Amino acid sequence: MESKKEHFKRTLLDLSERKDLVPGIYNYCDRWCERCTMTQRCLTYLHEQEVKPDAEPLNPDEKNKNFWEQIRLAWEVTLEMLEEDADEKGIDLDEVAAFQMPEHVETPLEIRARNYGTDIHNWLKQHQQFFETKAEQLVTINDEASMIKYQDAMEVIQWYGFFIGAKVHRAHLELKNRQNNPDDEFGLYADNLGSAKIAIIAIGRTMDALSVFYSAFKEMEDDILKFLLELSQIKKQLLKTFPGVMEFKRPGFDD
Numbered sequence: 001m002e003s004k005k006e007h008f009k010r011t012l013l014d015l016s017e018r019k020d021l022v023p024g025i026y027n028y029c030d031r032w033c034e035r036c037t038m039t040q041r042c043l044t045y046l047h048e049q050e051v052k053p054d055a056e057p058l059n060p061d062e063k064n065k066n067f068w069e070q071i072r073l074a075w076e077v078t079l080e081m082l083e084e085d086a087d088e089k090g091i092d093l094d095e096v097a098a099f100q101m102p103e104h105v106e107t108p109l110e111i112r113a114r115n116y117g118t119d120i121h122n123w124l125k126q127h128q129q130f131f132e133t134k135a136e137q138l139v140t141i142n143d144e145a146s147m148i149k150y151q152d153a154m155e156v157i158q159w160y161g162f163f164i165g166a167k168v169h170r171a172h173l174e175l176k177n178r179q180n181n182p183d184d185e186f187g188l189y190a191d192n193l194g195s196a197k198i199a200i201i202a203i204g205r206t207m208d209a210l211s212v213f214y215s216a217f218k219e220m221e222d223d224i225l226k227f228l229l230e231l232s233q234i235k236k237q238l239l240k241t242f243p244g245v246m247e248f249k250r251p252g253f254d255d
């Protein structure tokens, strides 16, 4: 009988043989698998389906237990595969010099993008009652179309709230070194560009969603306008910091 770890590893290796999957598609996506149009070409998604429990856990503790088990299995299997690769190549991992992560100093843009995430999260929480009341009113008058429109907008704003800051941060890692390296033997700058591009896409979608609220809720106009302005400035600065970023082709999505 196959153990959970063996199952995790075998299904991963089987999927990695499939030619119809797009290599690296999960690197510059928005990780919103429920809304993704490329699930059947994504190794990450298909593997998660393979290893998830047959039935949805009944309670949050069970759900969290499964979550941590998947994380543990992923680490164990990754380490095991790394050791196997090193063995094949005759590399002794114990002798590899300890890798020093270069120190990263956060840029003002990263701080701004991170703060946006916290601010929008707090703002939505603070006005939860307002949005709930609006939703109840729409139910009362049977306006399903508006209900769906606002729900969709809310989901988009929530999904990308912290995502934008995380991607802006990633886009700045080792940025100076990579931008000033004309050889870029390993194509490392592509990671900065891909991260910046998905951050810009997320900003665009969030601004569209905020505009839905802006035109519907006069009471919230000033707050929403502030968020729109902030996002617009973050986007402008990203386009300036990463020249040509929108031409970057994200595997599977832009080619």
Ligand code: SF4
Pocket (backbone or CB within 6 Å): 025, 026, 029, 030, 031, 032, 033, 034, 036, 037, 038, 039, 042, 043, 044, 045
């Ligand atoms: S590419 Fe799509 S399915 Fe794959 S991880 Fe990203 S959002 Fe999820």
